[in-house]
Amino acid sequence: MKIETIAIHAGNHTDASTKAVVQPIVMATTFERDEDGGFSSGYSYSRAANPNRAALEQVLAKLENGAEAASFSSGNAAGMSVFQSLDPGTHIIAPDDMYHGLRNQLKALFAGILEFDFIDVNDSDVLQAHIKPNTGIIWIETPSNPLLKITDIKKVAGIANKHNLKVVCDNTFATPVCQSPLALGADMVMHSATKYFGGHSDLMGGALITAEKSDWWEKIRNVQTMGGAIPSPMDCYYLVRSIKTLPYRVRGHVHNAQLLAQFLESHPRVDRVLYPGLSSHPQHEIARAQMHAFGAMLSFTLKGGEEEAKKVVNAVKIFTRATSLGGVESLIEHRSSVEGPDTKTPLNLLRVSVGLEHIDDLIADLKQAMA
Numbered sequence: 057m058k059i060e061t062i063a064i065h066a067g068n069h070t071d072a073s074t075k076a077v078v079q080p081i082v083m084a085t086t087f088e089r090d091e092d093g094g095f096s097s098g099y100s101y102s103r104a105a106n107p108n109r110a111a112l113e114q115v116l117a118k119l120e121n122g123a124e125a126a127s128f129s130s131g132n133a134a135g136m137s138v139f140q141s142l143d144p145g146t147h148i149i150a151p152d153d154m155y156h157g158l159r160n161q162l163k164a165l166f167a168g169i170l171e172f173d174f175i176d177v178n179d180s181d182v183l184q185a186h187i188k189p190n191t192g193i194i195w196i197e198t199p200s201n202p203l204l205k206i207t208d209i210k211k212v213a214g215i216a217n218k219h220n221l222k223v224v225c226d227n228t229f230a231t232p233v234c235q236s237p238l239a240l241g242a243d244m245v246m247h248s249a250t251k252y253f254g255g256h257s258d259l260m261g262g263a264l265i266t267a268e269k270s271d272w273w274e275k276i277r278n279v280q281t282m283g284g285a286i287p288s289p290m291d292c293y294y295l296v297r298s299i300k301t302l303p304y305r306v307r308g309h310v311h312n313a314q315l316l317a318q319f320l321e322s323h324p325r326v327d328r329v330l331y332p333g334l335s336s337h338p339q340h341e342i343a344r345a346q347m348h349a350f351g352a353m354l355s356f357t358l359k360g361g362e363e364e365a366k367k368v369v370n371a372v373k374i375f376t377r378a379t380s381l382g383g384v385e386s387l388i389e390h391r392s393s394v395e396g397p398d399t400k401t402p403l404n405l406l407r408v409s410v411g412l413e414h415i416d417d418l419i420a421d422l423k424q425a426m427a
């Protein structure tokens with residue numbers, strides 16, 4: 057089946073008892089036992105499993121063409137579950153521009169438990185030089201945040217295979233509509249479902265999708281159900297509902313992003329536009345080869361530095377000044393302010409989550425903000 061069909065049908069079934077076309081929300085935390093003490097429905101207690109979570113995990117697994125998915129209460133909870141599933145002392149290689157929330161999580165919560173190096177994973181020599189006997193996983197994120205750097209997933213997976221390492225790919229920016237990391241050799245995909253899956257800036261969620269079932273995956277399942285950072289039945293319902301329109305939403309986002317990037321590139325006050333869909337992007341060819349579409353996140357830097365960037369971000373009328381991404385509304389932010397004092401993000405950089413408003417209105421808004 058194609059992705060549009062999967063998105064609509066894989067997470068939904070007509071209710072057997074009421075014939076409701078949309079799967080009902082089951083709020084119950086506990087389920088009645090059979091007379092022999094069993095649970096013939098397959099459900100016993102909602103931290104372990106819930107019908108709406110099962111539906112969500114089914115559609116997530118199919119969207120990424122994985123064996124199974126596990127859903128979480130946030131993207132960071134999904135990432136943390138990977139880290140918690142590793143043996144103490146395991147070494148993680150992660151990108152130097154890893155999503156700052158997960159980079160900070162590793163530094164604040166896993167120092168002394170795991171080892172980690174934040175490096176340029178796109179340089180094969182640097183990557184290989186950092187592989188140690190205790191290295192367990194290579195974490196990648198592509199396109200990256202907020203510099204929209206592209207990691208060649210196949211290349212990293214090739215290196216990882218040689219050394220018997222696992223590759224986890226944060227696919228939040230791309231979504232399965234734009235990129236299929238498992239098909240390129242990654243072992244696991246991570247998502248912040250808060251972003252495009254939710255799509256309306258009104259829920260938090262996270263997901264892991266595994267290429268195959270394994271002891272490692274069982275460990276992650278245990279972290280999920282014993283740790284308990286699970287999404288509520290309501291959030292699972294909303295995610296399944298939103299995912300039905302994911303392919304069409306993402307296509308609209310991508311269409312707008314490409315046009316906005318081209319407009320920005322031609323604007324005299326713009327210094328650089330970072331968008332993998334532009335032929336000026338240093339890794340445009342890799343992006344073209346490994347992505348189905350270029351995504352809808354872009355960053356641009358302004359001539360005149362930080363002052364100038366802040367002036368523009370304060371002059372927008374349709375864009376909202378806010379962090380996060382993936383919602384129907386366009387967002388813009390002065391990224392280094394969001395990332396805090398240890399940021400390496402250029403001070404004149406603005407990050408944009410391109411929404412689904414009409415592109416003419418978005419261009420007009422940035423035009424007036426930069427006038």
Ligand SMILES: *Cc1c(COP(=O)(O)O)cnc(C)c1O
Binds near residue numbers: 132158197229
């Ligand atoms: C937002 C985000 C996360 C974290 O997800 P939350 O849902 O905010 O916990 C991880 N990775 C990327 C790329 C993100 O954009």
